[in-house]
Amino acid sequence: xxxxxxxxxxxxxxxxxxxxxxxxxxxxxxxxxxxxxxxxxxxxxxxxxxxxxxxxxxxxxxxxxxxxxxxxxxxxxxxxxxxxxxxxxxxxxxxxxxxxxxxxxxxxxxxxxxxxxxxxxxxxxxxxxxxxxxxxxxxxxxxxxxxxxxxxxxxxxxxxxxxxxxxxxxxxxxxxxxxxxxxxxxxxxxxxxx
Amino acid sequence: xxxxxxxxxxxxxxxxxxxxxxxxxxxxxxxxxxxxxxxxxxxxxxxxxxxxxxxxxxxxxxxxxxxxxxxxxxxxxxxxxxxxxxxxxxxxxxxxxxxxxxxxxxxxxxxxxxxxxxxxxxxxxxxxxxxxxxxxxxxxxxxxxxxxxxxxxxxxxxxxxxxxxxxxxxxxxxxxxxxxxxxxxxxxxxxxxx
Amino acid sequence: xxxxxxxxxxxxxxxxxxxxxxxxxxxxxxxxxxxxxxxxxxxxxxxxxxxxxxxxxxxxxxxxxxxxxxxxxxxxxxxxxxxxxxxxxxxxxxxxxxxxxxxxxxxxxxxxxxxxxxxxxxxxxxxxxxxxxxxxxxxxxxxxxxxxxxxxxxxxxxxxxxxxxxxxxxxxxxxxxxxxxxxxxxxxxxxxxx
Amino acid sequence: xxxxxxxxxxxxxxxxxxxxxxxxxxxxxxxxxxxxxxxxxxxxxxxxxxxxxxxxxxxxxxxxxxxxxxxxxxxxxxxxxxxxxxxxxxxxxxxxxxxxxxxxxxxxxxxxxxxxxxxxxxxxxxxxxxxxxxxxxxxxxxxxxxxxxxxxxxxxxxxxxxxxxxxxxxxxxxxxxxxxxxxxxxxxxxxxxx
Numbered sequence: 001x002x003x004x005x006x007x008x009x010x011x012x013x014x015x016x017x018x019x020x021x022x023x024x025x026x027x028x029x030x031x032x033x034x035x036x037x038x039x040x041x042x043x044x045x046x047x048x049x050x051x052x053x054x055x056x057x058x059x060x061x062x063x064x065x066x067x068x069x070x071x072x073x074x075x076x077x078x079x080x081x082x083x084x085x086x087x088x089x090x091x092x093x094x095x096x097x098x099x100x101x102x103x104x105x106x107x108x109x110x111x112x113x114x115x116x117x118x119x120x121x122x123x124x125x126x127x128x129x130x131x132x133x134x135x136x137x138x139x140x141x142x143x144x145x146x147x148x149x150x151x152x153x154x155x156x157x158x159x160x161x162x163x164x165x166x167x168x169x170x171x172x173x174x175x176x177x178x179x180x181x182x183x184x185x186x187x188x189x190x191x192x193x194x
Numbered sequence: 195x196x197x198x199x200x201x202x203x204x205x206x207x208x209x210x211x212x213x214x215x216x217x218x219x220x221x222x223x224x225x226x227x228x229x230x231x232x233x234x235x236x237x238x239x240x241x242x243x244x245x246x247x248x249x250x251x252x253x254x255x256x257x258x259x260x261x262x263x264x265x266x267x268x269x270x271x272x273x274x275x276x277x278x279x280x281x282x283x284x285x286x287x288x289x290x291x292x293x294x295x296x297x298x299x300x301x302x303x304x305x306x307x308x309x310x311x312x313x314x315x316x317x318x319x320x321x322x323x324x325x326x327x328x329x330x331x332x333x334x335x336x337x338x339x340x341x342x343x344x345x346x347x348x349x350x351x352x353x354x355x356x357x358x359x360x361x362x363x364x365x366x367x368x369x370x371x372x373x374x375x376x377x378x379x380x381x382x383x384x385x386x387x388x
Numbered sequence: 389x390x391x392x393x394x395x396x397x398x399x400x401x402x403x404x405x406x407x408x409x410x411x412x413x414x415x416x417x418x419x420x421x422x423x424x425x426x427x428x429x430x431x432x433x434x435x436x437x438x439x440x441x442x443x444x445x446x447x448x449x450x451x452x453x454x455x456x457x458x459x460x461x462x463x464x465x466x467x468x469x470x471x472x473x474x475x476x477x478x479x480x481x482x483x484x485x486x487x488x489x490x491x492x493x494x495x496x497x498x499x500x501x502x503x504x505x506x507x508x509x510x511x512x513x514x515x516x517x518x519x520x521x522x523x524x525x526x527x528x529x530x531x532x533x534x535x536x537x538x539x540x541x542x543x544x545x546x547x548x549x550x551x552x553x554x555x556x557x558x559x560x561x562x563x564x565x566x567x568x569x570x571x572x573x574x575x576x577x578x579x580x581x582x
Numbered sequence: 583x584x585x586x587x588x589x590x591x592x593x594x595x596x597x598x599x600x601x602x603x604x605x606x607x608x609x610x611x612x613x614x615x616x617x618x619x620x621x622x623x624x625x626x627x628x629x630x631x632x633x634x635x636x637x638x639x640x641x642x643x644x645x646x647x648x649x650x651x652x653x654x655x656x657x658x659x660x661x662x663x664x665x666x667x668x669x670x671x672x673x674x675x676x677x678x679x680x681x682x683x684x685x686x687x688x689x690x691x692x693x694x695x696x697x698x699x700x701x702x703x704x705x706x707x708x709x710x711x712x713x714x715x716x717x718x719x720x721x722x723x724x725x726x727x728x729x730x731x732x733x734x735x736x737x738x739x740x741x742x743x744x745x746x747x748x749x750x751x752x753x754x755x756x757x758x759x760x761x762x763x764x765x766x767x768x769x770x771x772x773x774x775x776x
Contacts, residue, residue: 012209015594206403
């Protein structure tokens with residue numbers, strides 16, 4: 001099966017997820033001064049972080065499928081599984097923003113991020129198995145150090161959240177920074193001269 | 195007429211349906227303990243089941259159209275008819291979730307599932323007629339035993355709901371499990387060596 | 389300029405419009421009997437009609453662009469103009485449904501339908517001018533009798549609404565029936581043997 | 583990397599942005615006279631202006647990428663950055679409309695427009711660097727006079743808003759008129775005979 005519709009469907013879902021979060025931005029009630037926007041700042045900060053996270057996933061999805069040509073039924077479901085966890089990001093984002101980074105919402109934000117990382121790992125593993133261990137993708141991904149470090153930081157952030165949820169939020173920002181640069185491993189492998 | 199835009203439009207609508215349901219996930223009011231999430235569990239369960247159902251329809255739609263190249267006006271409308279019933283899934287999902295699987299919402303959930311199954315059957319029938327009885331698609335679909343069994347289970351679930359709506363919900367889960375594995379009949383027929 | 393992105397963008401917007409209307413379907417408050425759904429029937433009826441109307445526009449858009457290969461800046465704006473009026477359909481639909489087909493909502497529904505018909509006419513005219521009077525499209529469209537009859541019926545429905553808005557609603561259903569069958573003029577012209 | 587998915591994803595996000603604004607259109611409470619629509623007029627006016635703005639960005643995006651064939655990681659992020667600011671347009675639109683063009687909402691509308699213009703400038707700059715200074719795109723864009731004039735007018739509008747926000751709104755309309763005609767520079771360069 002050709003990868004075309006899987007890409008188109010994923011693009012559609014991720015586009016909706018990234019814009020759905022805008023709907024969570026509530027219009028301030030007043031209009032007399034800039035101060036009306038101040039209580040909304042935690043919402044804006046969590047929105048911006050989640051925008052970057054969803055952007056990272058879209059970028060990596062895009063890079064990964066550059067090295068893929070056909071898919072099978074298992075990959076379709078692994079992709080849907082990833083989209084399921086991605087689609088929960090707006091939910092935990094607004095919960096976290098509205099509660100000003102209180103303990104539990106921050107913990108659930110971390111859990112959703114971990115589940116996303118695992119779902120992405122499963123998708124990659126199925127793609128590598130489908131393409132063969134000698135494929136461009138398999139070589140480009142390698143041991144996936146970055147993915148494992150991220151899960152480690154998320155887990156740390158969840159434990160830290162029981163004591164100080166702002167530090168956890170900082171750790172989520174750190175992971176976003178690690179991934180901000182798209183995965184050059186695939187770009188390098190695909191280009192004619194490394 | 196080429197099938198390209200029908201696929202793109204269906205992908206768009208199904209992507210929206212599957213992510214609209216996220217909007218139904220209401221953010222818990224409190225934030226002091228995990229217990230705030232407990233009353234929302236029925237909503238989450240019904241959301242997860244509907245996500246799987248919409249995913250199944252997208253997967254089968256994807257598989258079916260692998261074996262299709264051109265479409266006609268009737269197929270466009272049959273496809274829109276299917277999308278109409280699919281688009282009612284978020285509505286019955288949130289009604290069922292908010293009422294904690296009470297009788298009537300569970301019955302209507304079943305009716306919408308039956309209508310989806312019938313709409314999908316009509317689409318397949320038109321596609322087979324358009325492609326000819328000797329086409330890959332016609333041979334791959336065969337007598338559509340799985341589709342008929344599903345409608346039978348849905349009907350049973352609707353009747354059972356008058357006595358015990360949780361059993362009905364269980365039956366919906368059973369059908370989802372039957373369909374979880376994408377329709378390999380088409381994959382097999384399309385591959386060079388069966 | 390190639391038509392590809394215009395089609396993709398239009399598919400996206402129309403897919404969102406057709407599914408946005410689902411969000412207008414409010415979940416009934418109660419759950420004790422089917423009677424809870426009764427006050428929502430006008431909403432459902434207006435939703436179904438609007439679904440058919442948006443479906444008709446998508447179908448005709450699809451058929452028309454089968455006979456088009458390149459576009460220009462003017463066509464992009466004519467298409468956006470059409471999408472603007474299409475995107476107002478969910479708004480007037482829910483206004484009409486919630487007010488149980490009261491006079492003014494029914495009139496505005498008619499105005500939006502007229503504006504859609506005019507916007508579609510402008511788009512077609514620009515496409516014919518871009519393709520030339522001898523093009524397949526120009527010959528297939530001809531004098532656009534169906535389009536003019538529709539505008540006439542809409543105008544009648546708006547006047548009738550001042551006296552009896554249910555008759556107007558009936559007239560909207562009549563136009564939908566006229567257009568339900570996709571525009572075979574183009575299909576016929578494009579096929580090798582007429 | 584091919585530009586295909588970047589275009590498809592951008593089309594998806596822009597399609598959602600342009601239709602999300604419809605959701606901001608609240609259905610009037612009454613239905614007895616046309617007068618019920620009067621208090622909603624500022625919302626409609628700001629919706630129409632934002633629709634034109636988003637349409638302009640889509641048109642220019644479309645024109646620009648006609649002259650582009652491949653993209654890199656930096657361009658993906660510059661594009662996401664533009665989509666981020668575009669996705670804030672519905673938010674400031676409804677804030678401005680609901681507050682009847684009061685000072686602060688009008689100022690924030692201007693700030694979002696400036697950020698959009700800057701984000702678009704960054705995207706263009708990265709595309710030109712990626713394609714080379716001798717590319718069709720670089721020659722077509724030239725010194726980007728129109729972009730700089732727009733930013734100047736936006737800045738003026740923001741300052742003016744402290745004294746008379748209606749004049750600012752007029753200035754936003756002026757910029758929309760300047761850009762209404764799609765960027766013919768690229769169309770001209772791409773056509774075989776200039």
